[in-house]
Amino acid sequence: MKKLLMGTLLSTAVLLAACGNGDADTTGDPEEVPEEAADATVIRFLNGFTGGDGAFMKEIVDNFNDSQEAYFVNEFQEPEHYTQFRTGDYELVVMHGVNLETYSADGLIQPIDGILEDVGMSMDDFHPAAEDLVGLEEGHYGIPLDIHPLxxxxxxxxxxxxxxxxxxxxxxxxxxxxxxxxxxxxxxxxxxxxxxxxxxxxxxxxxxxxxxxxxxxxxxxxxxxxxxxxxxxxxxxxxxxxxxxxxxxxxxxxxxxxxxxxxxxxxxxxxxxxxxxxxxxxxxxxxxxxxxxxxxxxxxxVYGNSHVISLAASVEDETMLEGISAFMEFLYQPENLSNWAASGQAPLHTETMNYIEENVDEYPLPYQNQQMFDDYVAAPAVxxxxxxxxxxxxxxxxxxxxxxxxxxxxxxxxxxxxxxxxxxxxxxxxxx
Amino acid sequence: MKISKTVSSLMFLPFLLFFILFWMIPFLYGLYVSFHSWTVSGGNGGFVGLDNYIRILSPGNMYHDSFMNALGNTLYFVVISLVPLVVFALLLALLIENIPGKLKVFFRTVFFISYAVSVTAVSAIFKWLFTGNGGYINNVLQGFGLDSIGWLNNQPYAWIAVLAATVWWTIGYNMILFVNALDEVDDSLYEAASLDGANAWQRFWNVTFPSIKGVFVFVTIITVIASFNLYGQTLLITEGGPARSTMSLTMIIQNTIFSQNNLGMGSAMAILMGIIMVFITLVQFLIGFRKDDNA
Structure with a gap:
């Protein structure tokens, strides 16, 4: 019996040692970061775009990664991305507007006003409906991406x-x-x-x-x-x-x-x-x-939900913040964000809205939906x-x-x- | 071949190890969590003793309401699924046992193959079949001049749809267990019974059933446990509706933990669910053994 007990304990110890290497790195699959980006600052970007719109966001991310070498956005498209975000380590996350109050109260996201300032943007760069989506008492808890109304x-x-x-x-x-x-x-x-x-x-x-x-x-x-x-x-x-x-x-x-x-x-x-x-x-x-x-x-x-890009509460590193600013600056260019509109989503970024208006034939659905932004009523922030x-x-x-x-x-x-x-x-x- | 105690102990070790790692430790950890205020994102918020259990068991709060509603729904499903999944499976097995050899293999495979399909695919098929507006079943009913039925948004039809999907999906597994048990029955017993002038029912009741009774009890127990764990079908076919009437215990636990971010409460619910399952299984065991004694 003693031998059995000793054997069990030994085996358990070996297995536990093998499982826990002491380094809780949750960067994701390292193979997803290409060799040429080995020296880049990796920004883990989590979203739930597992449907048809996922390919459009991926294209924007790929274009950003190809456009420079200092930063690499590692995108994770997960069906249960809220659970992933609660339990994993990510720098950026796409959230629905109705969830900002919860995730800010739980201390999982932080105000993103600093990023907006770095990029040279403010809420004036978005349709006024955006303020109700991201504006909480302590600041803006996300950069507005789109509204998907009824x-x-x-x-x-x-x-x-x-x-x-x-x-x-x-x-x-x-x-x-x-x-x-x-x-x-x-x-x-x-x-x-x-x-x-x-x-x-x-x-x-x-x-x-x-x-x-x-x-x-x-x-x-x-x-x-x-x-x-x-x-x-x-x-x-x-x-x-x-x-x-x-x-x-x-x-x-x-x-x-x-x-x-x-x-x-x-x-x-x-x-x-x-x-x-x-x-x-x-x-x-x-x-x-x-x-x-x-x-x-x-x-x-009209009511509808919305997507916003939020910053994880854990992000403090200056280089990381600079990288996120660079990605946001790239994303919020009409020629890039219009890729998101191509998926059928209606961006809140006014310059992109203007671009869509000039190209109605290419973006019939976003154009139609952005007509309703003036009448949009956001959900109460609870x-x-x-x-x-x-x-x-x-x-x-x-x-x-x-x-x-x-x-x-x-x-x-x-x-x-x-x-x-x-x-x-x-x-x-x-x-x- | 004689195996030494040391060798046999070593061969047992992997099971013991994985039992401890993947059952005992998670179970004890879940028990520990259930006595705490614990969120998925925030972690341990402090020891609360039996508070979580008391809230679940005390009327007048949402945890009690949702748990009791789900418990009622789950028990209802366990009851309505038991006969089709056990008795029909046995009937199918008996039917297969009594057909010629090559056909036997064919039908055994046909009835079992649905078990290999994922719950997602099964649910998608049955959701399409039972969709109220333009679904296949309603189209057939209308073809016979009958009224459409709101299968997925009215009771008892929603349960019928879930039950149909579950039976189609899993009956083959129970059937295979019965087929194997039937194969083990000594043919000479049937010959003797026939010589005594026993008819088909008497042969089944006095020869077949006593011979496969152990498997019958086992199948009943695993079916109750499987039905208790109802999740995928109700999540994907009815989404817990109409009016939460197909919301199962597992769905409520999942919702409490991940949507409400309340791991402590969800763990307490899971522990209570486990206790109820153990109790029911124990009762089944006792009934099974009592019958053995009487036999």
């Missing part, structure tokens, strides 16, 4: 013009239904992109979701119930959308148009994410129209925004969309529940 795609074969108002949608649906009972103006999903619908309706009805103390999302408001009830009416009263579309239903119903006699409900318009552009463009070709979203409430407004709104996304909106007989009292009760969850999440914020 976007209208429509089938030009069915409707020549995109609907601009709720009344337009009612009229369009009635017209389509007269010819084909499976045709509707648009589709309301019960989950998926529903957060965009919620915040857009709140903005269009002038509902401020931020609680009085600025810590949590306050959903328990009669005005919000009124705004969200529009979704219910669109399905069960005005027949604008079919019922029961489910996850990502707005996109799938729109794509039914091109799939012949599929037996499903079809829509003429989709209010969806711009990341579906490639799919709808492939399906519709020249028949695809792109427009700003219609006014469903009292005023014109700790763990995604978790605070999760109950709304997973339960409340689904009930509004699925349950024809839902009452206003039941809705208000659910909004109270959602607020309760948001408050509990807010309470988990670290002490400032």
């Amino acid at each position: 976007t209208t795609f429509y089938n030009k074969n069915v409707t020549e013009e995109a609907p601009e108002t709720y009344e337009d949608l009612v009229a369009l649906s009635a017209e389509l239904q007269a010819e084909n009972e499976n045709m509707y103006a648009m589709g309301i999903p019960d989950s998926g992109l529903i957060e965009f619908y919620t915040l857009t309706l709140a903005a269009q009805n002038n509902v401020d979701l931020l609680s009085e103390d600025g810590r949590y999302l306050d959903f328990a408001q009669e005005d919000l119930a009124d705004a969200l009830w529009i979704l219910h009416n669109m399905i069960y009263e005005d027949n604008i959308s079919p019922a029961g579309l489910g996850i990502d239903g707005e996109f799938h119903a729109f794509m039914q148009d091109t799939e012949g006699d599929s037996g499903g409900n079809q829509t003429a318009v989709a209010l969806t994410g711009p990341w579906y552009y490639q799919a709808v463009s492939d399906a519709y070709g020249d028949d695809l129209g792109i427009a700003s979203i219609p006014q469903l409430g009292d005023q014109v407004a 700790y763990q925004f995604g978790e605070q709104i999760r109950y709304m996304n997973e339960t409340v909106i689904g009930r509004i969309v699925r349950e024809e007989n839902l009452t206003r009292e039941e809705l208000m009760e659910e909004l109270e529940n959602a607020t309760g969850v948001a408050q509990e999440i807010a309470d988990t914020a670290p002490d400032q």
Whole structure:
């Protein structure tokens, strides 16, 4: 038995020694840094661009690396990049605007004003909507990259013009239904992109979701119930959308148009994410129209998420900061950032926006989406925004969309529940 | 061949080593973390004793609500999946055992091959099949003049879709275990039973089942454990909906740890889940042995 114990301990010691070499270098795979960049300062740049847009960002990074020898940007495109960032060592990270409050409160990112200054830029170089995205109390926690707002795609074969108002949608649906009972103006999903619908309706009805103390999302408001009830009416009263579309239903119903006699409900318009552009463009070709979203409430407004580039809290080294400044200076040139626009994203950098405006044919989607920036309303900056709104996304909106007989009292009760969850999440914020 | 104690101990060492490294240490570390306020990014925020467990088990907070909801969902899935995954697998195995040799190999392979497909691919296929608007199943229903069903956004249909995907995906594994067990049954027992005038059911109940009972209990236990770990299908097919009704324990634990950045609470949930699984497995063992005693 003693021999067994000794053998176990010895083997464990050998294995542990082999695993831990004492140098916690998480630079990533060293083979990813080419030999010619061996003497360069390596900047680890993490993002979640694992879809079609990843190739466009890679091209920008490659161009930067080819343009000079002092710095090498080692880009990591990871599907779970937030988890990677929390547990690994990176200098730069692409974040969604709604996450800045959380990551700054957790001490994972730092203000990036110094970098902006080094590059000779300020927030004046961006569309004014950018300030609400990156501006927190202690400074700017990211350099704005783009906004991806709720976007209208429509089938030009069915409707020549995109609907601009709720009344337009009612009229369009009635017209389509007269010819084909499976045709509707648009589709309301019960989950998926529903957060965009919620915040857009709140903005269009002038509902401020931020609680009085600025810590949590306050959903328990009669005005919000009124705004969200529009979704219910669109399905069960005005027949604008079919019922029961489910996850990502707005996109799938729109794509039914091109799939012949599929037996499903079809829509003429989709209010969806711009990341579906490639799919709808492939399906519709020249028949695809792109427009700003219609006014469903009292005023014109749109919500969407955004990408910003943030600086890890751990970065202090001057050479590293200089390298990051050099990369930012390169990225925020219209001829380089337009590569990002080529992916369908709409940059917030004004010079690049001007460049896109001059080349509308090359960038139809970013051009259309940047038209909505003036009406853009950012999400409230609260700790763990995604978790605070999760109950709304997973339960409340689904009930509004699925349950024809839902009452206003039941809705208000659910909004109270959602607020309760948001408050509990807010309470988990670290002490400032 | 006689092997000395030293050699046999040495041969056992690799297992022991990896058991300690990849099971015992992570388990004990998880237990340790569960007694602390611990975030993924910030690390240890201090000892909190049983606070995490108390919050999960005390009504009136989101951790309790989400854990209990997920526990209920998971237990529901365990119950509805047990019969198809165990009994249907046994029926399939019996069917295969009673067909000619070459066909037997063919069907055994056909039924088992789905097990080699990744959960992502399985989920993608079944999501497409059960999509409410324009999905394959609804198109077939409409072809017969029936109404469409909102499979993925209404209950009990969402569970049916998840169950169908799970059964299609994993039934082959249980079936193979039963096929191997059936191969081991002594043919002379069947001959004797036939001579005694036993019919097919009597042969199964008095000869086949007692002979494979050990494997049956084993398959039941591993199926319960596998169903308890429900994750990929509900994440990818229903995304936990509608209204969190297919949110499993593993999904809630993952969400608590990585989305809420609360490793301490998530670890406590995982430990509680483990305790529940051990308890259920123990009950199954005891029932299995009791039946053995009675046999």
